[in-house]
Amino acid sequence: MHKSKADEWVYYVAEIGHELRTPLNIIKGFAELLDREVAGDLNPKQRIYTKKIMRESDALLETINQLLDWARISSDQLDLALAPTDLYLMGLEIQGQFELRMQDTGVQLVNDIPKGTQVDLDPNKFRQVLVNIVDNAFKFTPPGGSITLSIRDLAEGICLDIQDTGSGMTPDQLGHIFKAFDTASKNVEKEGHGAGLGLWIAKSIVEAHGGQLTATSTLGEGSTFTIYLPKEADEL
Missing domain, CATH: 3.30.565.10 (Histidine kinase-like ATPase, C-terminal domain)
Incomplete structure (x- = not known):
C-alpha cells in the first residue's frame, strides 16, 4: 500500500527518534558516572559543567520521547492494556x-x-x-x-x-x-x-x-x- 506524505513523515520521525535516543542515553550515562566521580574527583567548575550536560540531556531526551509518542499516536499505534x-x-x-x-x-x-x-x-x-x-x-x-x-x-x-x-x-x-x-x-x-x-x-x-x-x-x-x-x- 502506498504511503501518504504524512505517513512517511511520521515514519521518518519515529526512525530518527529511535536512532537519536541510543547515543543520547550513552552521553547521559557517562555524564552521570562523571557526576558520581567514578573516574576521579571533580573541581567545582567541572561539576557545574557535568550537571549542565545531564540537565540538557534530559531535556533533549524528553523532546525525543514526545516525538516518538506523537508518531505512535498519529499512526494509530496507541494500543491500550486495560x-x-x-x-x-x-x-x-x-x-x-x-x-x-x-x-x-x-x-x-x-x-x-x-x-x-x-x-x-x-x-x-x-x-x-x-x-x-x-x-x-x-x-x-x-x-x-x-x-x-x-x-x-x-x-x-x-x-x-x-x-x-x-x-x-x-x-x-x-x-x-x-x-x-x-x-x-x-x-x-x-x-x-x-x-x-x-x-x-x-x-x-x-x-x-x-x-x-x-x-x-x-x-x-x-x-x-x-x-x-x-x-x-x-x-x-
Whole structure:
C-alpha cells in the first residue's frame, strides 16, 4: 500500500527518534558516572559543567520521547492494556516521582484522591498523562504553591482534577494548549523542555480511553486540568 506524505513523515520521525535516543542515553550515562566521580574527583567548575550536560540531556531526551509518542499516536499505534487501576496508589507513585522536584521548587504535590478509587484503564499510559500535566504545573507554580490531585464522583463516571496555584493562562493561551506543534502551545509548556507535545499527548491518551481532558484557568490564580473517565470498562 502506498504511503501518504504524512505517513512517511511520521515514519521518518519515529526512525530518527529511535536512532537519536541510543547515543543520547550513552552521553547521559557517562555524564552521570562523571557526576558520581567514578573516574576521579571533580573541581567545582567541572561539576557545574557535568550537571549542565545531564540537565540538557534530559531535556533533549524528553523532546525525543514526545516525538516518538506523537508518531505512535498519529499512526494509530496507541494500543491500550486495560486493567483495574487504583488512582489513589497511582497518585502516591506520582508524588514519589516528583519528590525531588518538590524539594527543589518548594511546591507541594498533594494527593487528595480517596483510597480505593478504581477505574479500568491502561496504568502505564495513564501515568504518563498525569506526569505530563503535573510536570507542566510545576513549571508554572511559584515556590510555596501547590498542585492537588482530587476526584469528583459523577453518576456516569469520575472527574480527576489536577489543580495548581500557578500563574494561570490567558483565554488565548487556553485555546492553544492541546494543539500539536503550535507556537502558543510550546509557550505554555515552557522552559525549553519537550516539543510542546506533552498536553496534546495527554489529551490523546485520555480520549483513547473514551474520556475527555479539559482545562480552565484564571490568569494570576492558577489552572485546573480535568480528566473525565467513564466508570464502566465497556464504555472505554
